[in-house]
Amino acid sequence: MSVSAPPRPSAPAPHRPPAHRPVLAWRPVLAWRPGRADLEVLWLYLLTRIGLWTTAGAVRWLFPSDSQAREPASFLSPWQQWDWQHYLHIARDGYFPGQAGPWTAGWDNREAFLPGFPLTLRAVHTVVPDWAAAGALISFAAGGVAVLALARIARHHLPHPDAGRRTVLFLLLSPCAVFLAAGYTEALFLALALPAWLAAQRRNWPVAAVLAALACSVRVTGLFLAAALVLHFVRTAARDRRAWRAxxxxxxxxxxxxxFSWYLQARTGDWMAWKHAQERGWYRDFHTPWEAWSHTWEAAFHHLHPTGYALMWQAELLAMLAGLALLIVLVLRRRWPEALYIGLTLWALGTSYWYTSVPRSTLLWWPLWIGLASWSLRRPQVLTAYLCVAAPLATVVAITFLTGRWAG
Structure with missing residues (x-):
């Protein structure tokens, strides 16, 4: 008797990737799914905001503009310093109110500031009548988005459960962290730039491009972010030809x-009006890197300026050295997109007459905070040393800014 062979098992169906659905491409970045790690980051962010606002409240009482004052200044007055006035004037009056402009005596060169933050401020002001409160609200909300994105980027790079919280801690206790709470552009820029970078890590190029475009309207640093995204895309597309469709x-x-250049040209006849305003108001005309270093060194150590300004120029030099060290590390580790971002930033900051706002710019160097977190996870004493040094410096810079002195 012949016995039939058992039936051959059917071959498994070939794996087919799911059909591409463009609408869902936005969900990985924009979806709100806070996990425990995210909540820990937000709690840390809230605690540091409480600390900064408590410091600002103490400043109102301890350092009044009138030493004989019997009443403290208004609650928000310590935050209305320096660049805030430019953003306020643009949001309230526009760039060229009453036909005023660079041709007007005593012009404040407000066209040096990009429109992203003033437009956001004007929009929030329609709901929050107080301008200073509207600015504080923008920075508070934007800062929360920024730290969540930073934590997720850190967890993408570092396989450690505490990577995100540790990275955010380094940022929030950094010496110039007060500017993340002020009505300045740093928090809003990070709230756009960091999710853009996170989207690029996930190969979500449409979202990355849209967010980078918005970041470019807030700070010129957005252009350096865009360059880093292009390099990251090219390196990715070299391994996947289908990516070139994006x-x-x-x-x-x-x-x-x-x-923005088109708008300024229509009003002033100058396509580079923003750059020329920077040169007039802040000495941001081109100088070689060694000239810029020499001028900053003289301002810091040759007793040419009051001690408060000299100290801040010393901080500019230290921040530039930190940036150069970070750039070297990124190059050695072949992190080319991040190295391009940092390199372009340092070139822009290091080729003016002298260094201006380099310490503040460190807030935007997310590879620095991720790198420090990685280092501290390998060597716990790094975190202790950082907290012991950075936290007091952050308090000093905060008081300096909140009392109307030049900081960062």
């Missing part, structure tokens, strides 16, 4: 500066 999206960030 290449046109990476042209989008150039739209923001192009539109």
């Amino acid at each position: 290449a046109p999206w990476l042209l989008l960030p150039a739209l923001s500066p192009a539109l």
